Amino acid sequence: MIRAFPLKRSMAQKVSRGKRKPLRVLAAILCRDSRVLIARRKKGDRFEGLWEFPGGKLEPEEKPEDCLVRELKEEFGVEARAGKFIGSIRYVSESLSIELSAYAVAHISGAFHLYDHDEIRWVTPEECRDYALTEPDRILLEQMTACGTFRENW
Numbered sequence: 741m742i743r744a745f746p747l748k749r750s751m752a753q754k755v756s757r758g759k760r761k762p763l764r765v766l767a768a769i770l771c772r773d774s775r776v777l778i779a780r781r782k783k784g785d786r787f788e789g790l791w792e793f794p795g796g797k798l799e800p801e802e803k804p805e806d807c808l809v810r811e812l813k814e815e816f817g818v819e820a821r822a823g824k825f826i827g828s829i830r831y832v833s834e835s836l837s838i839e840l841s842a843y844a845v846a847h848i849s850g851a852f853h854l855y856d857h858d859e860i861r862w863v864t865p866e867e868c869r870d871y872a873l874t875e876p877d878r879i880l881l882e883q884m885t886a887c888g889t890f891r892e893n894w
Contacts, residue, residue, distance in 0.1 A: 761837070762830060762831075762832070762837045762838050762839040763797060763836075763837065763838045763839070764797065764798040764838070764839050764841070765795065765796065765797055765798065765838045765839070765840050765841070765876075766795040766796065766797075766798055766804055766807050766808050766811070766840075766841050766842075766843060767792070767793035767794070767795040767840055767841065767842040767843070767877065767880060768793060768794045768795045768808050768811070768812060768820070768822070768842075768843060768845040769793060769826060769842050769843065769844050769845060769884075769889075770794070770820070770845050770846070770847055771844075772847070772862055773862070774864060775862035775863055775864055776793070776862070776863060776864075776865060776868065777793070777794060777860060777861075777862055778791045778792065778793060778794075778860070778861055778863060778868060778871060778873070779791065779792060779793075779794050779815075779854075779856075779857040779859070779860045779861075780792075780857055780858055780859045780860075781856070781857060781858075782854070782856065782857055782858040783858070785856070787874050789872065790872050790873065790874045791861075791868075791871040791872060791873045791874070791877070792873065792874050792877045793842065793877055793880070794811065794812060794815055794816065794857075795807075795808060795811055796810075796811035796814075796815070804822065804825075804841065804843060805822035805843070806822075808820065808822040808843055808845055809821070809822055812845070814855065814856075815855055815856045815857065816850075816852045816853055816854070816855065816857075816860075817850055817851070817852070817853040817855070818847055818848070818849065818850035818851070818852055819847075819848040819849045819850050820845050820846060820847055820848055821845065821846045821848055822843050822844075822845050823843060823844040823845060823846060824843065824844050825841065825842075825843055826841075826842040826843060826844060826884065826889055827841070827842055827880075827883060827884065827887065827889075828840060828841035828842065829876065829879050829880050829883060831875065831876040831879060833875070836876075838876060840876045840877070840879075840880055842880055842884065865881065865884070865885055868881050869881075
């Protein structure tokens, strides 16, 4: 399990002129044997073929920890426990405005099944750079790496 490190807000924001209210999205940072879980979105998905940290949209009135437990059950059929907040970034593009928040998450039980993805991999943080991550996840990875989230805990 990793300890949470706050991200530097000045480093974690992508500047934009858009004034849309961002969609709150959560990323589960699951670690095992010095590796982190990434998943590739399946065909037909808006981000098909791109890799991401698993997670999903925070529903109204839902706690972030409950959201991550729900999303991991829905996406992979596994039981999980959400832990500490790691940090967040703000990402805005022509078609997307999100606040992506990362939490340390522990896999409790169950085999991983692919419902929303076509592949998962356990990779080192350095190996993540070799994968076509979604832009928000790439920025989040950079910030977690810069803040020592991985280095300090492995």
